[in-house]
Amino acid sequence: MFKRSILPVLAVLGVIIALWYATCIPMNAAWTIQQLERSGETMTTTEHIVDSWSQERPRLPAPHQVAAELWDTTVMKSVTSKKSLVYHGWITLSATLLGFGIGTTLGVLLAIGIVHSRTMDMSVMPWAIVSQTIPIIAIAPMIIVVLYSVGVQGLLPKAVISAYLSFFPVVVGMVKGLRSPDAMQLDLLRTYSASNAQRLWLLRLPASVPYLFASLKIGVAASLVGAIVGELPTGAVRGLGARLLAGSYYGQTVQIWSALFAAAILAAGLVILVGLIERMTLRKMGERP
Amino acid sequence: MIISAKNLDLTFQTNDGPVHALKDVNLEIEKGEFVSFIGPSGCGKTTFLRCIAGLEQPTGGQISVNGMTPDEARKARAYGYVFQAAGLYPWRTIGGNIKLPLEIMGFSKAEQAERVARVMELVDLSGFEKKFPWQLSGGMQQRASIARALAFDADILLMDEPFGALDEIVRDHLNEQLLALWARTEKTIGFVTHSIPEAVYLSTKIVVMSPRPGRITDVIDSPLPRERPLDIRDSKEFIEIAHRVRDGLRAGHQGDV
Numbered sequence: 001m002f003k004r005s006i007l008p009v010l011a012v013l014g015v016i017i018a019l020w021y022a023t024c025i026p027m028n029a030a031w032t033i034q035q036l037e038r039s040g041e042t043m044t045t046t047e048h049i050v051d052s053w054s055q056e057r058p059r060l061p062a063p064h065q066v067a068a069e070l071w072d073t074t075v076m077k078s079v080t081s082k083k084s085l086v087y088h089g090w091i092t093l094s095a096t097l098l099g100f101g102i103g104t105t106l107g108v109l110l111a112i113g114i115v116h117s118r119t120m121d122m123s124v125m126p127w128a129i130v131s132q133t134i135p136i137i138a139i140a141p142m143i144i145v146v147l148y149s150v151g152v153q154g155l156l157p158k159a160v161i162s163a164y165l166s167f168f169p170v171v172v173g174m175v176k177g178l179r180s181p182d183a184m185q186l187d188l189l190r191t192y193s194a195s196n197a198q199r200l201w202l203l204r205l206p207a208s209v210p211y212l213f214a215s216l217k218i219g220v221a222a223s224l225v226g227a228i229v230g231e232l233p234t235g236a237v238r239g240l241g242a243r244l245l246a247g248s249y250y251g252q253t254v255q256i257w258s259a260l261f262a263a264a265i266l267a268a269g270l271v272i273l274v275g276l277i278e279r280m281t282l283r284k285m286g287e288r289p
Numbered sequence: 290m291i292i293s294a295k296n297l298d299l300t301f302q303t304n305d306g307p308v309h310a311l312k313d314v315n316l317e318i319e320k321g322e323f324v325s326f327i328g329p330s331g332c333g334k335t336t337f338l339r340c341i342a343g344l345e346q347p348t349g350g351q352i353s354v355n356g357m358t359p360d361e362a363r364k365a366r367a368y369g370y371v372f373q374a375a376g377l378y379p380w381r382t383i384g385g386n387i388k389l390p391l392e393i394m395g396f397s398k399a400e401q402a403e404r405v406a407r408v409m410e411l412v413d414l415s416g417f418e419k420k421f422p423w424q425l426s427g428g429m430q431q432r433a434s435i436a437r438a439l440a441f442d443a444d445i446l447l448m449d450e451p452f453g454a455l456d457e458i459v460r461d462h463l464n465e466q467l468l469a470l471w472a473r474t475e476k477t478i479g480f481v482t483h484s485i486p487e488a489v490y491l492s493t494k495i496v497v498m499s500p501r502p503g504r505i506t507d508v509i510d511s512p513l514p515r516e517r518p519l520d521i522r523d524s525k526e527f528i529e530i531a532h533r534v535r536d537g538l539r540a541g542h543q544g545d546v
């Protein structure tokens with residue numbers, strides 16, 4: 001079972017890495033040729049290839065360079081150092097988690113409102129949809145400027161952007177989940193003269209749990225994107241977004257790529273964590289193994 | 290008189306025009322009776338049961354349950370309702386499902402546990418309290434849903450084709466158990482079925498209905514004794530009543546053709 005699931009993944013990974021190395025050669029060759037022309041030296045093809053994988057500032061860094069940088073900036077640096085990706089990752093992660101919490105709470109509350117009130121269904125849902133059609137890159141600076149002008153800065157503005165991205169999948173999933181009980185399940189509660197609150201708590205909410213988790217997996221990844229985007233327009237010096245930005249200012253492609261990978265690893269970790277909590281919760285709720 | 294319907298009428302307004310589901314239905318049910326409703330599909334059996342339960346609002350006539358309107362009776366928790374499908378909540382254990390009405394009605398924790406144990410024994414499910422619904426057979430799930438309807442001791446039990454989805458053997462067994470339970474608890478039972486033998490075997494009163502519009506065509510008071518072993522189904526009386534029910538159903542059909 002383990003072998004069957006891991007082998008295809010490894011095969012795909014191998015292909016990607018091979019393609020990556022291959023792409024490095026034409027991408028980085030131009031710079032080498034320029035240097036050679038200036039100095040008048042020549043290189044064999046093999047030397048060309050090796051050179052394209054070991055430049056200081058390549059256009060496209062080779063996988064082992066990114067891996068070495070990742071190793072160097074995580075394991076080899078103290079976590080309080082400004083050079084540590086763990087430090088920057090934590091800054092971004094804390095904004096992500098706060099934003100995810102706010103977004104999820106807001107999403108669940110909105111969904112409960114939408115399911116219980118026709119007015120809210122008609123009025124809130126269209127706006128929620130419109131909100132997602134505006135590119136976050138356009139809104140993020142405005143949110144940060146507006147919040148800055150009322151004296152809010154630091155973690156919260158990033159968390160707000162992150163919440164802005166994560167509430168929507170939660171609203172959509174929860175509305176569907178809260179509406180999933182069928183007429184018979186609802187009638188059953190009517191025969192007991194159950195109150196609205198009892199119907200929500202004993203039927204609609206438990207029935208929506210599987211839908212909630214599907215949304216949370218999308219929401220947590222969106223939250224991370226939101227937190228990173230929130231770090232870009234501030235010229236922040238801390239966080240994965242700041243590392244991306246600084247890397248591109250100074251042409252440090254290796255740094256950009258390692259920050260990208262750190263973000264991807266973080267996102268995967270968060271999604272896997274949500275998946276684990278989902279498994280545990282659904283198992284407790286009597287899911288068939 | 291525990292349930293009484295007078296000139297009851299119900300018309301559903303649908304997109305394809307009005308559907309006359311019940312027309313001029315008159316029926317009296319005494320306390321402790323076992324009343325079966327039988328008739329072809331669409332004759333309004335479910336609709337009538339739902340009217341008694343206050344889940345459907347009649348458009349004409351009167352109906353009273355325990356001397357109250359069905360709505361008041363529902364709020365007074367006068368009846369337990371068993372739906373065609375067991376409809377157990379998959380995220381609750383069997384015990385948790387049976388406890389559901391007790392939680393809603395605010396019974397104390399101790400009383401909840403005591404009642405769950407009692408009704409689980411009544412439907413022969415002791416030992417399955419901690420299992421989840423998918424771990425039980427269809428017949429056991431249906432028994433759990435009956436236990437759920439019994440848990441809060443309502444005087445009336447309304448059952449809409451509770452055994453419709455089960456095979457003959459399980460059904461016979463559950464019918465026997467249901468009769469025993471009825472004898473022990475002295476409840477009034479309203480029972481919808483499509484099966485003539487089932488209706489005759491269980492009931493003290495058989496209500497034959499016919500469709501378009503849904504109405505009562507015959508009400509048969511059964512001369513069978515309350516004590517009914519399974520082999521009573523081979524007796525002369527049993528076969529005679531079954532004939533009368535079949536004739537009633539046929540007469541109802543002829544109007545259509």
Ligand SMILES: Nc1ncnc2c1ncn2[C@@H]1O[C@H](COP(=O)(O)OP(=O)(O)OP(=O)(O)O)[C@@H](O)[C@H]1O
Pocket residue numbers: 301302303308309310328329330331332333334335336337503
């Ligand atoms: N909520 C509703 N809206 C519109 N029409 C309805 C509704 N419920 C029932 N009907 C119609 O009323 C008629 C009686 O339906 P009902 O469900 O009471 O029949 P039934 O005797 O229980 O049939 P079956 O044996 O198939 O369960 C049918 O024609 C049905 O289509």
Ligand SMILES: [Mg+2]
Pocket residue numbers: 334335336449
């Ligand atoms: Mg029906």
